[in-house]
Amino acid sequence: MSNYYQPEVETASYEEIRALQDERLVKQVKHVWENVPYYRKKMEAKGVTPEDIKGVDDLHKLPFITKDDLREAYPYGLLGADLSKCVRIQSTSGTTGKRVVAFYTKEDVDLWEDCCARALVAVGATNEDVCQVAYGYGLFTGGAGLHGGSHKVGSLTLPMSSGNTDRQLQFMTDLGSTILCCTPSYAAYLSESIHERGLRDQIKLKAGIFGAEAWSENMRRDIENGLGIKAYDIYGLTEISGPGVAFECEEQTGMHINEDHFIPEIINPDTEEVLPIGSKGELVFTCITKEAFPLLRYRTRDICVLSREKCSCGRTLIKMSKPMGRSDDMLIVKGVNVFPSQIETVLLEQGYPPNYQIIVDRVNNSDTLEVLVEMTPELFSDNLGDITTMEKELVSALKTMLGIYAKVKLVAPKTIARSEGKAVRIIDKRKI
Amino acid sequence: MAVNQISVFLENRNGQLAEITGLLAENKINLRAISIAETADYGVLRIIADDSEKAKNALLQNGNIIKVNPVTVVAVPDKPAGLSELLNMLAKSDVSIEYMYSLFTHQNDKAYMVFRVTDYDNFIKLLSKHGLTPIHSAELGLK
Ligand SMILES: [Zn+2]
Numbered sequence: 001m002s003n004y005y006q007p008e009v010e011t012a013s014y015e016e017i018r019a020l021q022d023e024r025l026v027k028q029v030k031h032v033w034e035n036v037p038y039y040r041k042k043m044e045a046k047g048v049t050p051e052d053i054k055g056v057d058d059l060h061k062l063p064f065i066t067k068d069d070l071r072e073a074y075p076y077g078l079l080g081a082d083l084s085k086c087v088r089i090q091s092t093s094g095t096t097g098k099r100v101v102a103f104y105t106k107e108d109v110d111l112w113e114d115c116c117a118r119a120l121v122a123v124g125a126t127n128e129d130v131c132q133v134a135y136g137y138g139l140f141t142g143g144a145g146l147h148g149g150s151h152k153v154g155s156l157t158l159p160m161s162s163g164n165t166d167r168q169l170q171f172m173t174d175l176g177s178t179i180l181c182c183t184p185s186y187a188a189y190l191s192e193s194i195h196e197r198g199l200r201d202q203i204k205l206k207a208g209i210f211g212a213e214a215w216s217e218n219m220r221r222d223i224e225n226g227l228g229i230k231a232y233d234i235y236g237l238t239e240i241s242g243p244g245v246a247f248e249c250e251e252q253t254g255m256h257i258n259e260d261h262f263i264p265e266i267i268n269p270d271t272e273e274v275l276p277i278g279s280k281g282e283l284v285f286t287c288i289t290k291e292a293f294p295l296l297r298y299r300t301r302d303i304c305v306l307s308r309e310k311c312s313c314g315r316t317l318i319k320m321s322k323p324m325g326r327s328d329d330m331l332i333v334k335g336v337n338v339f340p341s342q343i344e345t346v347l348l349e350q351g352y353p354p355n356y357q358i359i360v361d362r363v364n365n366s367d368t369l370e371v372l373v374e375m376t377p378e379l380f381s382d383n384l385g386d387i388t389t390m391e392k393e394l395v396s397a398l399k400t401m402l403g404i405y406a407k408v409k410l411v412a413p414k415t416i417a418r419s420e421g422k423a424v425r426i427i428d429k430r431k432i
Numbered sequence: 433m434a435v436n437q438i439s440v441f442l443e444n445r446n447g448q449l450a451e452i453t454g455l456l457a458e459n460k461i462n463l464r465a466i467s468i469a470e471t472a473d474y475g476v477l478r479i480i481a482d483d484s485e486k487a488k489n490a491l492l493q494n495g496n497i498i499k500v501n502p503v504t505v506v507a508v509p510d511k512p513a514g515l516s517e518l519l520n521m522l523a524k525s526d527v528s529i530e531y532m533y534s535l536f537t538h539q540n541d542k543a544y545m546v547f548r549v550t551d552y553d554n555f556i557k558l559l560s561k562h563g564l565t566p567i568h569s570a571e572l573g574l575k
Pocket residue numbers: 249250251256311312313314315
């Protein structure tokens with residue numbers, strides 16, 4: 001049943017991909033050297049010239065680009081093409097203040113949309129499908145990326161943007177949407193709303209692509225059961241292009257990286273040493289086809305594992321695991337690393353909705369961790385003792401998972417905002 | 433035969449109780465009993481309303497998390513030791529009380545107590561042994 005958007009790449013042999021990468025990398029390093037003085041200085045500081053880079057084997061010689069570089073070079077410092085050739089920006093609010101602004105030439109947009117089209121075809125999209133894009137439109141890459149991909153595939157594209165649930169559900173039922181693209185938290189919210197309104201029989205969805213947020217396997221199951229679909233992950237970041245850097249296939253065991261455009265590496269985040277495939281570490285990307293924002297060895301801060309194991313879908317593109325945590329999201333509480341995804345896993349296992357908020361504070365020089373969880377009709381009891389018992393079980397399960405105590409606070413339903421774009425999962429009140 | 437009780441999830445937030453009683457008042461629903469059990473962070477409000485169906489719908493529409501379940505109302509002699517005799521009897525049995533509270537109404541020298549117990553059938557047997565019977569909704573004028 002497998003379908004590919006660009007089979008010549010998606011099912012190419014390793015040797016073919018590698019040859020393509022070698023050729024493109026050499027060309028790209030030269031392009032950056034000539035057009036991005038900021039990076040050229042970094043290369044000179046390391047004593048590297050384009051002549052030293054003869055292929056992927058030499059990639060490790062190049063300097064890294066970090067979020068700090070993006071901040072320092074903001075807004076035009078990493079631009080690799082003349083502005084007259086640039087046709088678009090996309091932007092994301094950095095978790096640490098300054099925005100990231102990424103530039104695109106026509107060709108960059110075209111290649112990015114190809115990547116999204118590969119993702120859509122991998123989940124079964126054809127020109128017969130109705131693709132509801134409920135990611136935010138605008139500066140956020142989610143809407144633009146999947147919208148462009150859906151056009152390329154030829155699906156009927158519903159440019160819904162995020163929010164306005166009434167309108168989402170009206171179009172979904174009236175036009176018979178078959179593919180839904182949005183954040184996983186919004187998918188869960190739509191699923192709940194569909195059940196509340198008794199619309200389950202009127203939904204024709206068969207698959208969904210849900211990215212831009214961390215989500216667990218439990219949440220996948222909830223969404224799949226709730227909407228009666230297959231739910232697929234997609235990976236991307238504005239700095240590298242947007243969604244579609246990697247995408248899930250029918251096997252749902254990791255995301256194929258579009259490595260004809262983006263070369264992945266895994267490094268030890270502390271020593272910056274490159275680790276062999278199969279090791280867990282920080283994901284680093286080198287863009288080998290992008291013109292306007294050609295980041296080389298960009299440190300994503302995402303922790304994951306790469307795999308070249310044969311995939312049943314027939315794609316030969318290397319796979320990355322779901323990020324196990326993002327150093328940006330990673331909280332250090334009482335000296336312990338806490339990932340929101342760990343908390344989400346516990347909540348779902350204990351029957352709580354996957355909607356939560358983590359509040360970290362510092363009281364009397366000691367960190368406090370509080371998890372806000374929404375009460376549901378199923379969990380509620382007229383007997384206070386039942387609720388406190390349940391709460392104690394949750395506290396104890398969280399302690400087992402995280403290794404530290406987290407206070408649980410039960411709140412009324414829909415208290416935690418989530419209908420617009422990304423849900424606010426973490427509030428760090430510590431002033432350090 | 434049993435009386436419907438509505439429990440409402442309360443967040444520890446100023447004014448939430450007033451909001452709920454206000455909502456019920458707006459809908460012309462009379463409360464016949466109220467009890468609150470709470471921790472520092474959340475609580476359970478239990479009410480007996482004169483029209484439980486109407487109260488249930490108003491609360492659901494307001495987005496509250498609620499639960500409707502039957503409780504037993506017993507008329508206890510309104511005199512010193514009236515309640516303690518009943519509680520003593522329960523203490524000697526296998527039936528334990530999960531919670532109890534009283535109705536606002538007093539009638540015919542009786543006080544009405546609301547009970548939620550672990551073993552309903554045994555509770556009824558014990559009551560009848562002592563000449564007591566559960567009160568029907570209709571007797572209290574409840575819908
Ligand atoms: Zn695959």
